[in-house]
Amino acid sequence: MLKKNKYEGMIKLKKINHKLIVLAAIVILTLSSVAVLPLAFAQGTWPSFPVLSVIPDEAAVGQEVLLSYGITPQTAWPQSGWTGLTISVTAPDGSTETLGPYNTDTTGLGGAVYIPTMAGTYKFVCNFPAQEVEVAVAGLEEGTTLSGSHTPEIELIVTEGGARNYFPDTPLPDEYWVRPIDAQNREWYTISGSWLDTTYIQASYNRFAPFNDGPETGHILWEMVQDVGGLAGGDRGWNSFEDGDAYEGKWGNPMVIAGTLIGRRYVRGTTTTYAVNVRTGEMMWERVLGDDIGLELAPAFGQVFYWTTMNNHGCYAYLWATQGNTWHAFDPLTGRWEYTMENVPRGSRVHGPNGEIMVYSFDMDEGTMSVWNTTAAYYDWQLFLEGDDPQAVYHAGRWRPIGQTFDAQYGTTVTASFPTNLIGSVEVVIPLDKVIGSNMEWAGGAAVQNPQIWAVDLRPGHEGDVIFNKAWPLPEAGVHYDFPGSHPFSVKHDLFIITGKETRRHYAISMSTGNQLWATTAFEPYNNAYSNVYFQYWGQSVCYEDILITAGFGGVATGYNLDDGSMRWQYEAGNEYGEFLFGNDWSIPTGFTSDGKGYFFHTEHSAIDPKPRGAPAICIDLDNGGEVWRIDGLRLGTRWGGQPIIADSVILGFSTYDNTIVALGKGPSQLTVTTPQVVGKGQPVQVSGTVMDASPGTKDPEATLRFPNGVPAISDADMSEWMLYVYKQRPKPESAMGVTVKIEAVDPEMNYMNLGTTTSDVNGNYGFSFKPEKEGTYTIMATFEGSGAFYGSSETTYVTVGGVSSGTPIEPEEPIAGFLTTEVVILLAVVVAAIIGIGAYWMLKRK
CATH class of the missing domain: 2.130.10.10 (YVTN repeat-like/Quinoprotein amine dehydrogenase)
Structure with a gap:
């Protein structure tokens, strides 16, 4: 079998590139010749090319649509735009109406809102009346006349019901937010x-x-x-x-x-x-x-x-x-x-x-x-x-x-x-x-x-x-x-x-x-x-x-x-x-x-x-x-x-x-969760962790010296006294309560389990236990859903439940009586030493 030349593809590519370069050169030379032609057309009457779009092209009765109308050439200031454009509308029942007249801006474009009143197919035509170019622009000399013309029919399909498919709103944040705010999150204003x-x-x-x-x-x-x-x-x-x-x-x-x-x-x-x-x-x-x-x-x-x-x-x-x-x-x-x-x-x-x-x-x-x-x-x-x-x-x-x-x-x-x-x-x-x-x-x-x-x-x-x-x-x-x-x-x-x-x-x-x-x-x-x-x-x-x-x-x-x-x-x-x-x-x-x-x-x-x-x-x-x-x-x-x-x-x-x-203000929180990696079937699983205040002030050197393990998240009811303790060094409110933590799980067969809730203590710690009934890996989810003082936080961990409970003693296998006697061990040691000696002898002899 002949091997394919590994450079064959590259050679073909070079040939193709060579052809493209030649074609590009021809195009450039052609454009160069065009470039030396006069930039302005002679005065006279030139055709016009109006444009029209209906946005969206499907809507319900009573919903607004945008009619984007205009003509392809722009105008140059102080000619502020084209004037007198109209839009002919034919309704589904055959009735007609004329919208406008409208003007464009200097881009040559404009827009108008239309609200359909009946179901069916509407037809729209944009009409451009003949008019002069007042200021030379886009190769058209001052005094040039653009002839009157119109667009082909543009259709709008209207239904009796159904909501417009708008871009979905961005919900207000349920986590701590910072600036800059992405401009797409409009609702956050x-x-x-x-x-x-x-x-x-x-x-x-x-x-x-x-x-x-x-x-x-x-x-x-x-x-x-x-x-x-x-x-x-x-x-x-x-x-x-x-x-x-x-x-x-x-x-x-x-x-x-x-x-x-x-x-x-x-x-x-x-x-x-x-x-x-x-x-x-x-x-x-x-x-x-x-x-x-x-x-x-x-x-x-x-x-x-x-x-x-x-x-x-x-x-x-x-x-x-x-x-x-x-x-x-x-x-x-x-x-x-x-x-x-x-x-x-x-x-x-x-x-x-x-x-x-x-x-x-x-x-x-x-x-x-x-x-x-x-x-x-x-x-x-x-x-x-x-x-x-x-x-x-x-x-x-x-x-x-x-x-x-x-x-x-x-x-x-x-x-x-x-x-x-x-x-x-x-x-x-x-x-x-x-x-x-x-x-x-x-x-x-x-x-x-x-x-x-x-x-x-x-x-x-x-x-x-x-x-x-x-x-x-x-x-x-x-x-x-x-x-x-x-x-x-x-x-x-x-x-x-x-x-x-x-x-x-x-x-x-x-x-x-x-x-x-x-x-x-x-x-x-x-x-x-x-x-x-x-x-x-x-x-x-x-x-x-x-x-x-x-x-x-x-x-x-x-x-x-x-x-x-x-x-x-x-x-x-x-x-x-x-x-x-x-x-x-x-x-x-x-x-x-x-x-x-x-x-x-x-x-x-x-x-x-x-x-x-x-x-x-x-x-x-x-x-x-x-x-x-x-x-x-x-x-x-x-x-x-x-x-x-x-x-x-x-x-x-x-x-x-x-x-x-x-x-x-409302601050961020940080939740942790841990479980044993492996437990035996029927053995309780201890779910534990912390819920901490993750606000910027808790990271200050003064705070970390007093709270090396972090500042606990505390209930809204106890927040006032707790803040005086944390930031004003007032006595610690020992009776303060933490926050509610929800414990959930997904069992090895992918069934959801709502295990219950617990409350963290004044030091930010929480604990919860349950007995898994199935063998395999459980996903454990701990969630603090938030409060008036804090945005919520959550974390997951995993625990594997084995086939045998760790509380059941494992019976050892029956030993083979007298197999490893002292004599047998000595004999094995002698055999190993002899093998090592023979190997060393042959290595020396080769040298």
Whole structure:
């Protein structure tokens, strides 16, 4: 048999490649000759080739379909597209209709929605009317006419029923999640909100924080030291390090921008800014903000906005620092300077519908107003730079401000006038809707004499129109009336709130008429008089869905129905040991509301030292006022050092007990399971393992020194005391319970077995036993399904059941009597030695 030449295949391949090279050369030469032909066809009339797609091509009655229409050549700016296209539709019953006329964009394409009304086959035809090329493009000279034409019929099959086959939703995570979030997990927007602004801005005070999965326990994810803190020790006795209150707050104006916590390291001197990953506690960067442009700046507010133009669609995130009317934008991920705007107008700063920052400016004396926004500032500045360039709109649509410093005056999009008889100042700005104002000023808390309230329209096309301007009849003389600290309002219920300081009563005023709708009558603590309208942080009242929530220095939170002002519930923050010297209840301003829950944190103007022990952080069910959880001794609220915030479903706050930043939220867990590898049939199998807290804070050196075997996962009911033990070094709650572990199995015949449940102990260990009945290998599955504090975890192991129980003695085989006697052993040894000697002799002889 002849062997095949191993190079034969390679030779054939080389021959084929040679032919391909020759063909390619011919093609290239041909194309080269084409390339030297004129790029533009001569003027005249040229055929057109319209296109049409129906997406999807099968649908049910009443379901939307997309008609994608157009023509193959694009247009060049400033010709914005082709015009006058129509779509002829023939229904299954033979009736016809014409849709349009439609225009395309510069790509030559456009889209329209169509909803079929009957079952059967629809037929669509796109009609393109003859028109001129206004700007030379795609080889067509200016003035060239594209002839009218139409597409072939495109069919749509419509059925009576059946749901559209949409891309399946991504369920919310049942495991611990981190950023970046894959863009395909669209549904996760509901749990990943940012906290962009803590400084005071009308109508955007962030006391209502949607887009979070509000923590259901006080479980701590991680801690970070902000400054030297806690008990000073030694001869300083009970005294602790100062916490910044009053006036020297250590954590002022924190914010979270797309999962990045931005904070300041120092109160005075060099202003160092840092960024921390909210979900991991990892320090991302720390630097002097603006050092790359020769400045030393402090963070002011954040922004996440959506930009969409013909070629650019997506969100941008910025950290802003301000110097008067100059705004500097920085990358929150790195702290790098991005761009600067000068001459930004002063006024009420709010966030627009796409996240653009808007500034409403009102001159009450002149009766003029203006509206400015960040995106228009860049876009219109870019248009100004390019003047009459026909490509200006295209260029401005590209978001390229990086490295630029420009005049922000181009961002003013609206100017309007209003009557000059409106007295007072702006109180609430609801962007693109209305502005509420009054003459009720703080004035040291003096009684209001002649209150006047007014509203001006901000809807596009109606800016400056007066909605109402009227006197508000005083409910009671000698009382200071004002807007509460967070200026609560409800668009849904068409009202805003005014509060009486001394009476601790709240009044709902219609945003459409200025008429009083209702007044509360429930008793609120006298100490609330010191906080209802004083200090924005203390007098925070929030309209959440159908409830008005008030709380403050009096230590009682109250929920009122927004329909009529009737009291829905009250919650008292009891001061059991009298540590707080100014009331029987701890002062608890509203921190924020989210996910149907209200979060309240003890706050003082300037706490005495030694500090009062046991200051609470509290979560309340806003539906009924019931306590969800409470930690006495966490204390996250400070008047000057930064209020607690929530973002990415994590609560972040500054604890004055030890000057640390604390992150609370639902954490990861880690479960292990072990069994013996082999047991005898009928022998019990011991299933054991651990369930541990796998949160980032448990990996810190301080935690691993105290918990070398890990931090146990503990029940929700015992979580508050357990967190104080783990992170605040309080006594260990020995009676604390662990979590429920479910034990399952699959027997050797692949039958599922639900064996039962057990509970881990205070050290994180669990145990469970069962007796297998069949021989073979069992799969053992242990599962912690999760809790309010933890996401679940699971693990598997295997045990083999033998044919004989290990408890049954094995009978030895009957020995052969006298077989290995001493004489036999000696004889065998002599034989072996002789064999070795003979072998050695022959080896030597060969040499």
